[in-house]
Amino acid sequence: MSAAMLELRHISKTFNPGTINEKRALCGVDLVLEEGDFVTVIGGNGAGKSTVLNAIAGVWPVDEGSILVGGIDVTGLPDYKRAALIGRVFQDPMTGTAATMQIEENLALAARRGKRRGLRWGVTRAEREEYRERLRILELGLEERMTAKVGLLSGGQRQALTLLMATLRKPKLLLLDEHTAALDPKTAEKVLNATEKVVGQEHLTTLMITHNMRDAIHHGNRLIMMNEGKIALDIRGEEKKNLTVEDLLHKFSVATEEEFSNDQALLSR
Amino acid sequence: MGYFASLNPATLLSSMPAGIAQGLIWGVMALGVYITFRLLDIADLSVDGSFTTGGAVAVMLILAGWNPWAALLASLVVGLLCGTATGILHTLLGIPAILAGILTQFALYSINLAIMGMKANQAVSVDKFSLSISSRRVPPAIATGVLLIFVIICILYIYFGTESGSAMRATGCNPEMSKAQGINIGFMKILGLAISNGVVAYAGGLMAQFQGFADINMGRGAIVIGLAAVIIGEVLGEALLGKYLNFFGRLSFVALGGVIYYLVVVLVLWMKLNSNYLKLLTAVVVAVFLAVPYLRSHSKASFKRAEKNARRADGKGGRSAEKGEEP
Numbered sequence: 001m002s003a004a005m006l007e008l009r010h011i012s013k014t015f016n017p018g019t020i021n022e023k024r025a026l027c028g029v030d031l032v033l034e035e036g037d038f039v040t041v042i043g044g045n046g047a048g049k050s051t052v053l054n055a056i057a058g059v060w061p062v063d064e065g066s067i068l069v070g071g072i073d074v075t076g077l078p079d080y081k082r083a084a085l086i087g088r089v090f091q092d093p094m095t096g097t098a099a100t101m102q103i104e105e106n107l108a109l110a111a112r113r114g115k116r117r118g119l120r121w122g123v124t125r126a127e128r129e130e131y132r133e134r135l136r137i138l139e140l141g142l143e144e145r146m147t148a149k150v151g152l153l154s155g156g157q158r159q160a161l162t163l164l165m166a167t168l169r170k171p172k173l174l175l176l177d178e179h180t181a182a183l184d185p186k187t188a189e190k191v192l193n194a195t196e197k198v199v200g201q202e203h204l205t206t207l208m209i210t211h212n213m214r215d216a217i218h219h220g221n222r223l224i225m226m227n228e229g230k231i232a233l234d235i236r237g238e239e240k241k242n243l244t245v246e247d248l249l250h251k252f253s254v255a256t257e258e259e260f261s262n263d264q265a266l267l268s269r
Numbered sequence: 270m271g272y273f274a275s276l277n278p279a280t281l282l283s284s285m286p287a288g289i290a291q292g293l294i295w296g297v298m299a300l301g302v303y304i305t306f307r308l309l310d311i312a313d314l315s316v317d318g319s320f321t322t323g324g325a326v327a328v329m330l331i332l333a334g335w336n337p338w339a340a341l342l343a344s345l346v347v348g349l350l351c352g353t354a355t356g357i358l359h360t361l362l363g364i365p366a367i368l369a370g371i372l373t374q375f376a377l378y379s380i381n382l383a384i385m386g387m388k389a390n391q392a393v394s395v396d397k398f399s400l401s402i403s404s405r406r407v408p409p410a411i412a413t414g415v416l417l418i419f420v421i422i423c424i425l426y427i428y429f430g431t432e433s434g435s436a437m438r439a440t441g442c443n444p445e446m447s448k449a450q451g452i453n454i455g456f457m458k459i460l461g462l463a464i465s466n467g468v469v470a471y472a473g474g475l476m477a478q479f480q481g482f483a484d485i486n487m488g489r490g491a492i493v494i495g496l497a498a499v500i501i502g503e504v505l506g507e508a509l510l511g512k513y514l515n516f517f518g519r520l521s522f523v524a525l526g527g528v529i530y531y532l533v534v535v536l537v538l539w540m541k542l543n544s545n546y547l548k549l550l551t552a553v554v555v556a557v558f559l560a561v562p563y564l565r566s567h568s569k570a571s572f573k574r575a576e577k578n579a580r581r582a583d584g585k586g587g588r589s590a591e592k593g594e595e596p
Contacts, residue, residue, distance in 0.1 A: 079448045079449070083448065083451030088449045095445050095446060096449070098446055108432075109436065114451050115451075117433045118433060122431055
């Protein structure tokens with residue numbers, strides 16, 4: 001039995017309505033993710049990839065439609081309330097962690113996501129042990145530096161830490177917004193492998209944006225391609241397993257009746 | 270030489286204890302300013318108003334027969350409300366933090382006058398009331414000041430180690446991350462501004478009792494004095510303790526910064542500088558100390574230096590530039 005962990009019911013969003021900069025970013029997107037789905041999202045600039053993620057995370061309210069996470073309607077909730085259900089990793093490694101705070105303090109903040117924050121101690125001895133174990137999985141040696149300020153870590157280390165924070169308390173949904181785009185290729189691969197490991201172990205329902213077609217094909221059990229605020233392609237199962245970059249480009253041009261000629265996507269083949 | 274002959278070291282020495290006592294009160298205020306300035310990353314100008322509010326509330330309540338310590342608690346509570354007002358203007362109404370602080374400060378001017386019965390000042394004599402702290406009894410005033418600072422630092426140290434306190438530090442450090450971790454950053458900012466102004470108003474209440482009156486202008490420039498104390502304390506703490514400077518030490522040095530600030534004022538006044546120039550002097554000191562970290566980081570990586578390096582490389586026939594060697 002699998003349950004829908006994410007349900008988007010015809011969501012729409014227009015930025016700067018009524019002005020010269022009006023932009024229909026999402027045009028009635030429908031999407032259902034079953035428990036344990038690992039979905040990669042690709043698309044050109046301005047296709048609506050990040051907009052979908054931001055809509056789910058609650059960065060701003062959608063104009064139309066409703067959003068359900070783990071069966072709970074979150075359409076009317078602000079981002080910090082949705083955080084109880086959703087783990088996020090951002091593109092910029094600086095965004096996901098608090099630089100002036102210690103590694104263990106950052107983890108402790110994440111451990112209390114969705115809980116009341118009262119006057120109990122911010123980090124307890126028992127949880128320190130747990131964090132040490134969890135950090136060991138990353139194989140970055142961070143378990144020996146738990147009281148170091150996060151600002152001292154490299155971009156890759158910070159991104160790996162953010163991933164750990166996002167999944168420390170199993171979220172109903174994990175949102176990854178091009179979380180390896182700002183890293184060098186080698187570090188990016190490490191963080192992607194860590195992602196694969198954590199998502200597999202915890203059986204997390206995941207939505208991962210990437211601008212790299214090969215990564216999109218290689219990871220996950222389902223692939224979505226977005227175009228002009230709509231889902232242009234939705235490939236899963238056996239079809240996804242046997243997919244090649246050429247197939248993908250062909251399918252895209254058939255689906256949208258136009259060439260997929262975005263420079264960025266071509267370059268990162 | 271007439272100027273130096275006119276300076277009497279004995280007068281300086283004798284004015285030091287009172288200076289220390291008053292500096293300790295500025296130290297209490299600096300702790301409040303530290304919360305917003307360093308932890309929330311907001312320069313909160315409402316403290317200029319709430320310092321006076323604290324003084325006005327304390328004096329009027331003592332005149333009405335309240336116990337001076339109870340009056341101080343009332344100052345604290347009213348200060349919490351002042352900070353809440355700034356916080357609501359900033360978070361719920363979307364007004365930039367600096368402007369929200371200015372608005373509260375401006376509104377408090379009227380409110381402070383109203384508290385003092387529409388008078389610009391109100392006296393409270395230590396001869397008639399058993400005040401918590403007074404410039405007429407300096408040694409106990411110093412003891413009281415030190416004790417209060419110790420208690421306040423302990424409370425702040427413990428609070429910022431709790432879940433709520435950690436969430437507040439995270440809010441100041443990285444609001445995006447804080448939201449993603451489920452922290453209501455608007456609430457945290459309001460709470461931080463409230464606590465900060467509560468401490469500042471408490472200091473205002475102490476100051477009014479210490480000097481024996483509340484004055485509508487007693488809080489003018491409080492934010493700059495607070496910033497001066499924070500900066501002096503941090504620079505000193507980092508110079509003396511370096512990486513061993515933990516949060517408790519940092520708070521202690523901030524309070525000490527208030528004392529040092531005021532002793533410098535005493536020294537400058539002793540040197541017969543027109544007291545009119547004090548605010549100018551304080552502003553210059555704060556500007557210099559705020560600018561130093563920025564200038565220091567730029568001296569390492571500035572365009573001017575890049576140009577100089579390039580010139581030097583050209584002078585050697587451009588070879589080192591090709592190889593990309595460090596000069």
